[in-house]
Amino acid sequence: GQSLEQPSEVTAVEGAIVQINCTYQTSGFYGLSWYQQHDGGAPTFLSYNGLDGLEETGRFSSFLSRSDSYGYLLLQELQMKDSASYFCAVRNYGQNFVFGPGTRLSVLP
Amino acid sequence: AAGVIQSPRHLIKEKRETATLKCYPIPRHDTVYWYQQGPGQDPQFLISFYEKMQSDKGSIPDRFSAQQFSDYHSELNMSSLELGDSALYFCASSMTDNRDTGELFFGEGSRLTVL
Numbered sequence: 587g588q589s590l591e592q593p594s595e596v597t598a599v600e601g602a603i604v605q606i607n608c609t610y611q612t613s614g615f616y617g618l619s620w621y622q623q624h625d626g627g628a629p630t631f632l633s634y635n636g637l638d639g640l641e642e643t644g645r646f647s648s649f650l651s652r653s654d655s656y657g658y659l660l661l662q663e664l665q666m667k668d669s670a671s672y673f674c675a676v677r678n679y680g681q682n683f684v685f686g687p688g689t690r691l692s693v694l695p
Numbered sequence: 696a697a698g699v700i701q702s703p704r705h706l707i708k709e710k711r712e713t714a715t716l717k718c719y720p721i722p723r724h725d726t727v728y729w730y731q732q733g734p735g736q737d738p739q740f741l742i743s744f745y746e747k748m749q750s751d752k753g754s755i756p757d758r759f760s761a762q763q764f765s766d767y768h769s770e771l772n773m774s775s776l777e778l779g780d781s782a783l784y785f786c787a788s789s790m791t792d793n794r795d796t797g798e799l800f801f802g803e804g805s806r807l808t809v810l
Contacts, residue, residue: 616797619798621799628803629785634797675797682740683797
């Protein structure tokens with residue numbers, strides 16, 4: 587089977603740093619992606635880790651440890667517009683991506 | 696830049712009716728995915744097509760079918776609709792290279808409401 591786990595909710599204040607963790611168990615694994623989704627909107631791609639280590643894209647960074655089946659998304663200098671749901675997604679050996687349950691981030695002033 | 700186009704954006708149907716959703720992927724993208732997202736849920740993979748052939752199948756009910764046409768657009772056909780089919784249906788596309796970078800490009804979604 588395939589399963590991904592993420593915290594359901596995270597709350598932080600503007601300017602802070604927040605880390606959203608993702609653990610996974612899948613039948614195959616090519617890499618871990620992160621997506622942001624605002625209410626009623628489409629998921630938008632943030633970051634991808636195909637190899638172990640840290641990938642940095644502006645205020646967002648993502649980390650992967652294949653041996654631990656674990657990754658995280660790090661958001662720095664939080665802004666109000668970062669309030670959204672964040673999904674990790676595993677690209678597995680099939681031609682599809684399996685999404686985690688999502689973490690709802692609330693950024694407070 | 697061109698994005699993934701989905702139609703209709705909103706659809707209201709009665710139970711036991713049939714609905715068809717359309718997706719036009721980004722030009723030159725060779726893979727199309729369909730996802731279903733219920734309220735407060737994560738996107739659930741339904742089916743994908745690579746170069747017009749079905750490439751993978753997820754939790755798609757037998758009442759649903761999909762295909763990809765010669766112009767690469769895809770259609771999701773849903774019959775005998777049930778209340779539980781009410782959801783946002785997303786189409787996403789990617790190129791082989793994008794798949795290697797883990798990036799899917801999503802359309803804005805089609806919101807289906809079954810009454």
